[in-house]
Amino acid sequence: MGGMTEMTVSDARARLADVVDAARVGHDPVYLTRRGQRVAAVIDADDLDRLIAAAEDLADLEAVRAARAEIADGESAIPWEQVKADLGLA
Structure with a gap:
């Protein structure tokens, strides 16, 4: 083919x-x-799975970069206890 x-x-x-x-x-x-x-x-289905995982990893990296930039610009970090509460994990 x-x-x-x-x-x-x-x-x-x-x-x-x-x-x-x-x-x-x-x-x-x-x-x-x-x-x-x-x-x-x-x-190929496995190729698609790898592409989706790579895209998710890239999105996570971009979110980390954005969060670090916010902290560098003086914004305070959200306390872990608040994050857990917001997600219903506390």
């Missing part, structure tokens, strides 16, 4: 098993198009 990186939705419908195998084995997304525009992608 080499080179199957983009195909129409209609072609993908007719060759769904091949599309899934190409994404799963090749670990490259197969983009589905409609009227020449990409509308979706089929990717």
Whole structure:
């Protein structure tokens, strides 16, 4: 299935098993198009899980940077007991 990186939705419908195998084995997304525009992608499920985890890690890092910047700008940190209470953990 080499080179199957983009195909129409209609072609993908007719060759769904091949599309899934190409994404799963090749670990490259197969983009589905409609009227020449990409509308979706089929990717390996494990690859998607890794992408989601990486995005969540990046969001966490950005939140830490923002919190540190607030503290550096003079805002006081929220006490741990208050955080637990706000989350219903106290």
